[in-house]
Amino acid sequence: MTTIGDMDEDALIALFSPRLPRSDAEILGPGDDAAVLAVDGHLVVSADVLVENRHFRSAWSTGEDVGWRAAMQNIADIDAMGAVATSLEVTLCAPPSTPVDWVLGLADGLREACEPHGVGVVGGDLSGASEIVVAVTVLGETHGTEPITRADAVAGDVLAVSGALGAARAGFEQLERGSRVDEEAIGLFLRPAPRIGAGLEGALHGATAMMDLSDGLVRDAARIARASEVELSIDSSLVPVHDAAVRTARGLGLDVDAALAWALGGGEDHHMLAAFPRTSAVPSTWRVIGEVREGSGLVVDGAPPSVAGWDHFG
Known part of the structure; x- marks a missing residue:
């Protein structure tokens, strides 16, 4: 097995660079100072x-999986602004013992996630480290429209989400417990599939306000x-729970309410949460889950939420 410690930086770049996607916005891409x-x-x-062992585990995830996730969660952040992603800058820090094939897989995963959306990798950096870290900066453009922020929801708006929630957390629960009962959920944890x-x-x-659901519906709704x-008020009976989350809960012998808890607090589905000025403005592919009121904070079924969502320092 060839590791990255067996090669110099230029040789490694020459090996994986041809696998990376190219951006339609690219005038000058990888290989120069910028x-x-x-x-x-x-x-x-x-x-x-x-960060390895914080955001992914090598025992669960291939290089392709990590590349896919790194791309998709960043593209979703640009989409959440009502903009279009064009390019990524990707920095890889890794131990010298990292297999070259893992790095090539990372490039393949980036390409598989990016190419359908016209997004390319235009540069980045390499460094040695004690564990694998993949850092991504994503660039996008608005095509002349104004970005949608988190800060302009007003009382009277309705809340809606762009997809069913809870599948990614259901996949994590299976891997954490060492019990594979639903492969779709595991796949959606390893390779999130938001509707870009x-x-x-x-x-x-x-939409008056919008964000990508990366840390869980309740935590991200509280941010808006x-x-x-x-005040944002969510009716849990209206929250679309992914079928894979329901199947996982049943397969693990849990009450079906576990699937709803994953939808509310699980995160990493990377669908959109948005406020709209009226129900008739909500796209037909979205689901209304609540409303915006005068006040402050978040309530679920009229009370503070019982789940917390993902805490990066917890």
């Missing part, structure tokens, strides 16, 4: 990081409430 991109409208930028373009769809339908200085 990339040069064409931008239409406002430039939208976000960043995320995946749903955020732009929400923006075009007049705080930024907009309003």
Whole structure:
């Protein structure tokens, strides 16, 4: 087995660079001191990081899985602004013992996630480290429209989500317990599959506030409430729970309410949560789950939520 410690940096770059996707916005891509991109409208930028044994485990995830997740969660952040992702900058820190095949798999996963959306990898960096860390900066453009933030929801708006929730957490629960009862859920944990373009769809339908659900519905909804200085009220009976989460709960011998808890607090589905000025404005592919009221904070079924969502420092 060849490891990255057996190669120098230039040789490793030459090996994996041809596997990376290219961006339609690219004027000058990998290989120079910086990339040069064409931008239409406002430039939208976000960043995320995946740390081994914190955000992924090598016992569960292949290099392809990590590349896919690194790309998809960042593309979703741009979509949540009502913008279109164009390019990624990817930095890999890894121990010298990391197999070269793992790095090539990372590049393949990035390509598989990015190419359907016209997103490319335009640069990045490599470094040695005691554990694998994949850091991504994503760039996008608005095509002349205004970005949708978390801060403009108003009382009277309705809340809606762009997809069924809880599958990613259901997959995690199976892997954590060492019990594989539903492969779809495991697949959606390892390789999230948000409907990219749903955020732009929400923006075009007049969304007043929006964000990507990465840390769980309740935690992320509370962020919109705080930024907009309003109260968000969620009716749990309206929250769409993914079928794979329901099957997982049953397969693990849990009450079906466990699937709802995963939908409320699980995170990593990367669907969109948005406020709309009226029910008729909500896209037909979305589901209304509550409303925006005068006040502050978040309530679920009229009370503070009983689940907390993902805490990066918890």
